[in-house]
Amino acid sequence: PAMRIDVVTVFPEYLQALDLSLIGRARKRGRLDVRVHQLREWTHDVHRTVDDSPYGGGPGMIMRPEPWGEAFDALAPAEGPVPHLLVPSPAGVPFTQRMAEQLSTEPWLMFACGRYEGIDQRVIEHAATRMPVTEVSLGDYVLFGGEVAVLVIAEAVTRLVPGVLGNAESIVEESHTTGLLEAPLYTKPAEWRGHEVPEVLVSGHHAKIVRWKRDQALLRTARTRPDLLAATPVGEFDKHDRA
Numbered sequence: 001p002a003m004r005i006d007v008v009t010v011f012p013e014y015l016q017a018l019d020l021s022l023i024g025r026a027r028k029r030g031r032l033d034v035r036v037h038q039l040r041e042w043t044h045d046v047h048r049t050v051d052d053s054p055y056g057g058g059p060g061m062i063m064r065p066e067p068w069g070e071a072f073d074a075l076a077p078a079e080g081p082v083p084h085l086l087v088p089s090p091a092g093v094p095f096t097q098r099m100a101e102q103l104s105t106e107p108w109l110m111f112a113c114g115r116y117e118g119i120d121q122r123v124i125e126h127a128a129t130r131m132p133v134t135e136v137s138l139g140d141y142v143l144f145g146g147e148v149a150v151l152v153i154a155e156a157v158t159r160l161v162p163g164v165l166g167n168a169e170s171i172v173e174e175s176h177t178t179g180l181l182e183a184p185l186y187t188k189p190a191e192w193r194g195h196e197v198p199e200v201l202v203s204g205h206h207a208k209i210v211r212w213k214r215d216q217a218l219l220r221t222a223r224t225r226p227d228l229l230a231a232t233p234v235g236e237f238d239k240h241d242r243a
């Protein structure tokens with residue numbers, strides 16, 4: 001059964017990237033059902049207004065609740081199954097590989113893309129009376145809107161959906177799946193511009209290669225992401241680990 005993804009945005013063109021590459025292929029093969037909607041379709045004034053000034057003052061404009069309410073009514077009627085609504089926001093919970101794994105098991109995701117300073121909070125409150133809602137942040141920086149965040153989240157999630165990625169094995173060892181960064185990777189030629197592929201990888205000694213990859217992952221993580229290493233439960237380390 002295909003995973004359904006609805007995206008509501010005032011910039012549907014941003015989501016054209018979802019027609020490309022492996023996500024595009026998965027859609028053509030019927031593994032993903034992606035639908036992008038223009039929020040302005042749910043406005044009624046001639047200017048198709050989606051924003052207004054903030055109560056309480058402050059800079060910029062806020063997305064008005066009414067078009068969002070109508071969009072949710074149309075896409076996820078109160079009776080029947082409901083999607084998990086994801087609202088990208090720098091004020092959300094940090095997006096992680098763990099979250100991507102959980103979301104990849106859900107049958108239906110819906111994304112609400114905020115622009116300007118953000119969406120009226122009652123949109124999230126009201127949606128939460130009907131469906132699971134998660135405000136999610138890509139990281140501690142600010143984008144113009146949620147569209148690029150949707151591309152990132154949709155890619156991280158859908159590549160974990162069975163049948164989307166050709167080679168399911170490549171998911172098992174990669175960075176963040178194990179909680180550590182992945183060891184460096186090499187292909188042919190064995191020597192290139194004076195740089196050689198590490199000897200052990202061409203040795204054919206499987207057990208040594210496994211140990212080397214593990215050591216490299218530990219070293220790399222210790223050097224560039226000590227926070228990840230510190231968060232690894234002691235039980236995850238084996239007796240040969242040292243860093």
Ligand code: ADE
Nearest residue numbers: 088089090137138143149
């Ligand atoms: N919208 C604006 N900034 C964002 C961020 N850092 N993460 C998710 N959505 C956003």
